[in-house]
Amino acid sequence: MxxxxxxxxxxxxxxxxxxxxxxxxxxxxxxxxxxxxxxxxxxxxxxxxxxxxxxxxxxxxxxLAFNQPSETADWRADIIHLLQDWRRAMLRHPWSAALLPRQVLGANTLARLEALSHALSRGGVAPADLNAAIWSLWNYVMGATLTFASFNLSAADRVAAQQRLEDLSGHHPTITQSRLLLDDDWDGVFAKGLGFLLDGLARR
Amino acid sequence: MxxxxxxxxxxxxxxxxxxxxxxxxxxxxxxxxxxxxxxxxxxxxxxxxxxxxxxxxxxxxxxLAFNQPSETADWRADIIHLLQDWRRAMLRHPWSAALLPRQVLGANTLARLEALSHALSRGGVAPADLNAAIWSLWNYVMGATLTFASFNLSAADRVAAQQRLEDLSGHHPTITQSRLLLDDDWDGVFAKGLGFLLDGLARR
DNA sequence: CGATTGACTCGTACAGTGTACTATGAGACA
DNA sequence: TGTCTCATAGTACACTGTACGAGTCAATCG
Structure with a gap:
């Protein structure tokens, strides 16, 4: 001392x-x-x-310290980069997901929201849709991070969970068959779902 | 006693x-x-x-007690109904959002996942996309619920938050202008974002 | 019948928590 | 020198989850 x-x-x-x-x-x-x-x-x-x-x-x-990234011509890629970075920052500190329920709008969070909003505007999202688009992406990222932090079990745990699922009566044929809990490609799932959401946004 | x-x-x-x-x-x-x-x-x-x-x-x-709803011909409407019900169940008990970080796959959660999975299959989502679709929707609902539970401030708090946002330097022009925090139509935003996601899913 | 067992209830005790209150020192300025 | 403000702490208190072990009561067995 x-x-x-x-x-x-x-x-x-x-x-x-x-x-x-x-x-x-x-x-x-x-x-x-x-x-x-x-x-x-x-x-x-x-x-x-x-x-x-x-x-x-x-x-x-x-x-959530944030370095403003440079904008490219591809707004969609910019958004994906932004959100991947957001997710990664949180996954580096898994406890952060558990703290999400507290309402925090710190400087870094706001900076990230601003960048997201700006990219969406550049992408041509209608002003009337802008807030819904921001919140949708926010919700998706937070949900995905939360889910990953909660469910990223060890391989053994994962098998056990799937087993429990199958035992819990055979009442869940579809998710049993799709091996929902055995799939551990969280990064891939995150990217794919983000793609769905952006596809939907781009249609407007 | x-x-x-x-x-x-x-x-x-x-x-x-x-x-x-x-x-x-x-x-x-x-x-x-x-x-x-x-x-x-x-x-x-x-x-x-x-x-x-x-x-x-x-x-x-x-x-999260769950009554299996009857299926209709409109799978998209079924999914929306399913997820709205899920969200409403949680919002009726706002503390439930704060408990999300713990990994729980109780019987009711599983039943809801199964119903969701089934509806997506009926909707023609490719098996290869199924797990990603389930998780995407799950993530979205959980994120939205979490966000609402955290940010559903009183009117006064909301104005104060927006004010703080504007004060925090004028560095956030876009979200200041879109009045992101003053918009309190959470139900509408939820439905709209869900629409984006389903649009994206339907394209496959 | 008494003895035994098991399911169930609970009082006490303990280590640990956040933090209110209060006292203490260190420098700065008069 | 004496104040004043900033900053650092020790002590104390109310409250937490829960380990331990002692109690109760009904059913079962010899």
Whole structure:
């Protein structure tokens, strides 16, 4: 515990929080552990941050740091790139999906929304459809991320889940047959579904 | 506290849990409060239920009780009906969105997935696209539900959010102009986005 | 009949949580 | 030197999930 620690700050706190979340998941973040990690007293944190929830909010937005990508002539490819990047940023920190239910519109989230909106406009989506298009894509990305974070089981777990599904009476013939839970090509499924959605959008 | 209480049971426990969750939200459910509500000791609950997480899992699936709807000639309308019902079931219990991150495939969820899968097959979605189609629609519904549950602010909050957005530098001209956060027609947006997705699916 | 077993109920206790309150020191300026 | 503000903390409190073990009561068995 060298006293050469740099001064406590909001930034240092959320950086430590992200590290702890990455290492031990959402349930592993404790104000006490956070303080230990920073070599400070627990209550010192509360000078920089109102309550624990604020730490989580800030950590989520921090993870979504955003570099404005350059626009290309292909608006559709731009959108796909944008959303893939969004998804990847969250999957790099799987706890972020669990934090989605809290309503956060941090600076980074807003920047991403703005870029998305801009790309859609360039793509010729009618102004009357714009908000619905933004929310649809947002919903899709968030849902896909959430699903992946929840269902990305180990191979063994996956087989067990499919088995349970088959046992649960033979009442689910279609999804049993399509091996819905054994399919682990999440990236492919994400891209394909995004394609469906963009196809539908492009028809307007 | 009449001792004519019906015997404790898993069913009674989760019914009480749903009632408490409806009344006080996810953070309002405590094993102690649950026991008080049922007129029993706290530890009695643990005979019927392994741990608190199990209560939440069971409550989530309970809320998704599913009545197989009759099929019509219009598969697209069937799917829309299916997904609207799914969404409505969850919105009736807003805490359910916050529980989504836990991976639950209860009987009711599976029944709904099966019905969805069946309707898509009837609609002529190619078998190779089937899983992607199911997950896409699932992702969309979950994302939309999550978004609504998180963002359905009061009118005052909504104005404040939009204001904050405008203040946050003028760096977000497009979404400021489209009044993304002031638009509160969530049902309409949901239906429209679902339309986009189904349009895209139908093209295959 | 008493003894035994099993299903079920629950009081106590413990380690851990977020955070309110309060006290303390460090520099800056008078 | 004395204040004043910023910043750091220790202590304390109410509350959480749940392990442990002791209790109750009905059914079963010898």
């Amino acid at each position: 060298s006293d050469a620690e740099p001064a406590l700050s909001r930034e240092r706190i959320i950086a430590a929080a992200v590290a702890l979340l990455d290492a031990h998941g959402a349930s592993g973040l404790t104000m006490r552990k956070l303080a230990d990690h920073l070599g400070c007293g627990v209550m010192s944190l509360y000078w920089h941050v109102k309550r624990k929830e604020a730490v989580l909010d800030l950590a989520l937005d921090a993870v | 009449s001792d004519a209480e019906p015997a404790l049971s898993r069913e009674r426990i989760i019914a009480a849990a749903v009632a408490l969750l409806d009344a006080h939200g996810a953070s309002g459910l405590t094993m102690r409060k649950l026991a008080d509500h049922l007129g029993c000791g706290v530890m009695s609950l643990y005979w019927h239920v392994k741990r608190k997480e199990a209560v939440l899992d069971l409550a989530l699936d309970a809320v």
